[in-house]
Amino acid sequence: MMARRDLDPASLIPGLVIAVFGVVLLLDRVDVIDLRFDYLWPAVFAVIGATLLALGLNQRGRD
Amino acid sequence: MPHPDHPDQPAGDEPRDERDPAEQPTGGGDVPAPEPPADDAASEPPGDSAPTPPFGDHTPAAEPSGAPDQPTGPTEPLSPGDPLGGEPERPAPGAGRTEWPTPGAEADAGGGEPGPSGGPGDVPPGGVPPGGAGGWAGSPQGPPGDGGGAGDRAHPPGPGTPRRLTRSASDRMLGGVAGGLGRYFGIDPIIFRIAFVVLTFAGGAGIFAYGAMLLFVPSDDPDADRSTGQRALRIVGGAVLVIAALSFLGPGLFWAGPGLVPLAVLVVIVVLLVRAARGGQGDDFTRVLARIGLVLLVIALAAAGAVAVALGAAVGGGTLIAVGVIVAGVALAAAGFFGGARWMILPALVLAVPLGVVAAADLSLDGGTGERDYRPTTLAALKPDYRLGAGEMRLDLTKLRLPEGDTPLRVSMGAGHVEVIVPRDVCVASNVDVRMGYAEVPGRADGGFDVDYRELPASMGGNPRLVIDADMAIGAVEVLRPGEPSLDSRHGDDWERWDRVDRVTADENAACERTT
Numbered sequence: 001m002m003a004r005r006d007l008d009p010a011s012l013i014p015g016l017v018i019a020v021f022g023v024v025l026l027l028d029r030v031d032v033i034d035l036r037f038d039y040l041w042p043a044v045f046a047v048i049g050a051t052l053l054a055l056g057l058n059q060r061g062r063d
Numbered sequence: 064m065p066h067p068d069h070p071d072q073p074a075g076d077e078p079r080d081e082r083d084p085a086e087q088p089t090g091g092g093d094v095p096a097p098e099p100p101a102d103d104a105a106s107e108p109p110g111d112s113a114p115t116p117p118f119g120d121h122t123p124a125a126e127p128s129g130a131p132d133q134p135t136g137p138t139e140p141l142s143p144g145d146p147l148g149g150e151p152e153r154p155a156p157g158a159g160r161t162e163w164p165t166p167g168a169e170a171d172a173g174g175g176e177p178g179p180s181g182g183p184g185d186v187p188p189g190g191v192p193p194g195g196a197g198g199w200a201g202s203p204q205g206p207p208g209d210g211g212g213a214g215d216r217a218h219p220p221g222p223g224t225p226r227r228l229t230r231s232a233s234d235r236m237l238g239g240v241a242g243g244l245g246r247y248f249g250i251d252p253i254i255f256r257i258a259f260v261v262l263t264f265a266g267g268a269g270i271f272a273y274g275a276m277l278l279f280v281p282s283d284d285p286d287a288d289r290s291t292g293q294r295a296l297r298i299v300g301g302a303v304l305v306i307a308a309l310s311f312l313g314p315g316l317f318w319a320g321p322g323l324v325p326l327a328v329l330v331v332i333v334v335l336l337v338r339a340a341r342g343g344q345g346d347d348f349t350r351v352l353a354r355i356g357l358v359l360l361v362i363a364l365a366a367a368g369a370v371a372v373a374l375g376a377a378v379g380g381g382t383l384i385a386v387g388v389i390v391a392g393v394a395l396a397a398a399g400f401f402g403g404a405r406w407m408i409l410p411a412l413v414l415a416v417p418l419g420v421v422a423a424a425d426l427s428l429d430g431g432t433g434e435r436d437y438r439p440t441t442l443a444a445l446k447p448d449y450r451l452g453a454g455e456m457r458l459d460l461t462k463l464r465l466p467e468g469d470t471p472l473r474v475s476m477g478a479g480h481v482e483v484i485v486p487r488d489v490c491v492a493s494n495v496d497v498r499m500g501y502a503e504v505p506g507r508a509d510g511g512f513d514v515d516y517r518e519l520p521a522s523m524g525g526n527p528r529l530v531i532d533a534d535m536a537i538g539a540v541e542v543l544r545p546g547e548p549s550l551d552s553r554h555g556d557d558w559e560r561w562d563r564v565d566r567v568t569a570d571e572n573a574a575c576e577r578t579t
Contacts, residue, residue, distance in 0.1 A: 008403025012396050018411045019392025025415070026385035028422040037498060037512035040423035044416060051408055 013054035017047050230277070232284030238277040274330075332362060365413050373417040377428045377477060381418060388415045424498040426536035428452035428477045439463050447471060453478040460485050461545050465527035475534040482549050483542045485529055490522035490575035491542055493531045501539040501550070504531070505572035520575035528575070544571060 021043060028035040231242030234252060241259060245252030262269030339354040376384050391411040398404035420426075430450035439445040440462045449458060449472075456476060461484050469492075474481050485491055485505075493504040494517045501510040507518055522528040533540045539550055 006402075008399045008405075010399075011403035011405055011407070012399025014408050014411070015392050015394070015396025015399060017392070018408075018415055019389050019396060021415050021419070022385055022388030022390075022392050025388060025418050025422050026382065029381040029385050034425075035419070035422045037423045040419050041512075044419060047415065048412070051412070055405070055408075 010054045014047075014051040017050045021047050228280055229283040230280050232282055238273070239282060240273055240276045240280065243280065243283070244276075335362070361409075365409060368410075368413045369417040372414055373421050373426075374428075376418050376421040377426045379427075379429075381421060384414060384418045385422075388418060391415075424536040425534070426477050426498075430475075430477070442466065442470075445470070445472070448473045449475070451476045451479065451481075455479055456481045458483045460489075460529070465489055465529060467525050467527055469528050469530050471530050471532070473532045474540070476536070476538060476540075478537040479535075480538050480550060481533065481535060481540045483531065483533075483540075484545055485542060487544050488526055488574050490520060490526050490528040491531065491572055492519045492528055492575075493517070493533065493542060494519070495531075495533045495540055497533075497535040497538070497540055499537045500535060501541075502533070502535070503540070504542040505544065518572075520572060520577075523574060523576045526574040547571075 024033070024035065024043065027033045226247060228247045229243050230239035231246055231252075232239055234242030234246070236242075236256060241252040241255035244250075244255045259269040259273050262272060335358050336355055339358045340351055372384060375381075388411065391407060391414055395404060395407045395411055398407065430452040432451070432453045434454055435449075435451055435456040436459075437446075437449065437457070438459045442463070442465070445460075445463060449456065453476070456474070456479065458474065458481070463486075465486075472483075474483065491505045493507075495502045495504060495514065497514040499512050500514065502508070502514045502516075504518055506520075507516065509516065519530075531542055533542075541549055543549055
C-alpha cells in the first residue's frame with residue numbers, strides 16, 4: 001500500500017512524458033495526425049531518455 | 064610485533080595508539096569502522112565491519128589519510144571534527160567501504176584503486192600527490208591506509224605498481240572519464256572532453272566511447288562506484304536525449320539513426336545482465352544465476368508483451384491501447400506524488416513503444432494473411448484494389464493488355480512482400496509509401512524508414528500508363544519488368560538487393576517520357 005511520501009520525480013516525469021506520448025498515439029489512431037518513423041524515433045528516444053534521466057538524477061537512491 | 068603488511072614498521076611506532084592494549088580490540092586492526100552504507104551492510108555477513116586478518120590491520124575509514132607517518136595499526140575512529148577525516152557523516156572515500164573479500168565477492172571491490180581522500184584532482188599524473196593530507200593514494204611510499212579496495216589492502220601499491228586508469232570522482236563533468244584520462248596521460252582533461260564532443264557530433268562514436276569507459280573503467284572513489292548505476296542511467300539518459308535532438312536536426316547528421324534502437328536495447332540488456340551478475344557482495348554462484356535468470360525472464364516477458372501489444376494494435380486495437388498508455392502515464396505521474404510507482408514504468412513502455420512502432424508503420428493486418436498470386440488476363444479481371452494483411456502477394460500483368468491512357472491500381476499490405484510485374488510497353492507511374500522496408504519501381508529504388516516517393520512520368524507515344532498507388536507498412540514493394548530479378552530470386556545475397564538501389568536506371572521505364 002502506498003504511503004504518502006516525498007515527491008518522486010522518477011515516477012512523475014516518466015509518467016507525464018508517457019501520457020503525452022499516449023495522446024500523440026491516440027491522435028494518430030483516430031487519424032488526426034499521421035505519425036511517421038521520422039518523428040517516432042526522436043519521440044521514443046525522448047521518452048526513454050527522460051525516463052532514464054529521471055531515474056538517474058533522483059537522489060533518493062531507490063533502485 | 065611488526066606490522067603484518069609492513070614488517071619493517073614495528074607496531075610500537077604507531078604514534079596515536081595511546082590506549083591500553085588490553086582495551087583495544089583484538090585482531091590488530093579491528094577498529095570500529097564507520098557505519099557502512101546500508102546497501103553494503105545488507106550484503107555483508109555479520110561482523111564484516113570488524114575484519115579479521117589477513118586484512119585486519121587495514122581498517123576501513125579508521126585511519127586518517129595522508130601523513131606518511133600515520134599508523135597502520137589500531138587507531139581511534141575518526142570523530143566528526145577530525146581534520147584528517149574528511150566528511151564526518153560520510154566515510155572517507157575508499158575507507159568506509161567495509162567490503163571484505165568473501166567467497167564469491169567481487170574481486171575488484173572498491174575498484175582496487177587508491178583512495179581519493181586527497182581528491183583525484185589533487186593528484187598529478189602518475190598518481191603522486193603533492194603531499195599533505197592527500198591520503199595514501201597520493202603516497203605510494205606511505206602506509207596503505209585503507210584507501211583502496213580489497214585488492215589494495217592485500218597488495219598495497221608500491222613504487223613499482225603500474226598505474227591504473229580510473230575515472231576521476233572529483234574532476235568530472237559527467238562520469239569522470241575525461242578527468243581520469245587526463246590524470247592518466249598527464250594531459251589537461253579538457254582535451255579529452257573536446258574530443259568526446261567532437262566525436263559525438265562526427266558520427267556518434269564519442270557517445271559510445273564515453274559510455275563504454277563509464278561502464279568498464281572503475282572509479283577512483285568507491286563511494287562513487289556505489290552509485291555507478293544511477294550515474295550510468297544519467298549518462299545514458301542524456302545521450303538518448305542528445306540523439307533525439309540530433310535526429311530532429313536532419314538525416315545524415317547522425318549516422319546510426321534509428322539503427323541505434325536495437326543497439327540501445329542490446330546495451331540495456333547487457334547492462335542489466337552485468338549488474339545482475341555482479342549483484343551483492345558474498346553471493347554465491349547459485350544466487351547470481353538466479354538473478355540473471357530473473358532478469359532474462361523479465362526481458363522475455365517484456366518482449367512477449369511488446370509483440371502482443373503490436374499485434375493487438377495491428378488488428379484494430381490501437382485506439383484502446385493508446386488510451387491505456389495515457390491512463391498508465393497519468394497513473395504513474397500521479398503515483399509520483401504518493402511515493403512513486405516505478406515498477407509501472409516498464410509496463411507503460413511495453414504498451415507505448417510497440418504501439419508507436421505500429422502507428423508509425425501504419426500497420427494493419429486487415430485483408431487476411433497468406434500468399435496471393437494474381438494473373439489477370441483481361442481488364443475486367445483487374446481489380447482496382449488489392450489488399451493483404453500480411454504475407455506474399457504477386458500480381459503478374461504481363462498477360463494483360465492495358466488500354467491507352469491511365470489505368471489506376473492500388474496495392475496495400477501490412478507486412479510482407481508485394482511484387483507487380485508490368486509489361487515493358489507500359490509506362491509506370493507510382494506513388495509509393497513504405498514505412499519500413501524497401502521499394503522499387505522502374506527507374507527508382509530505395510530502402511529504409513519512410514520510403515516515400517512519387518514518380519509520375521507521362522507516357523510516351525500513346526503508350527498505356529499504369530498508375531500504381533502502393534502502401535506497405537513493413538516489407539517490400541517491387542514493380543518490376545518481366546525477367547527482372549525480384550527479392551525472392553535474390554535471396555541469399557542480401558547485399559545484392561541493396562546494390563540495386565544504385566543500379567536502377569531510367570531506361571527501365573522507357574515507355575514514359577524522360578523527365579530529366
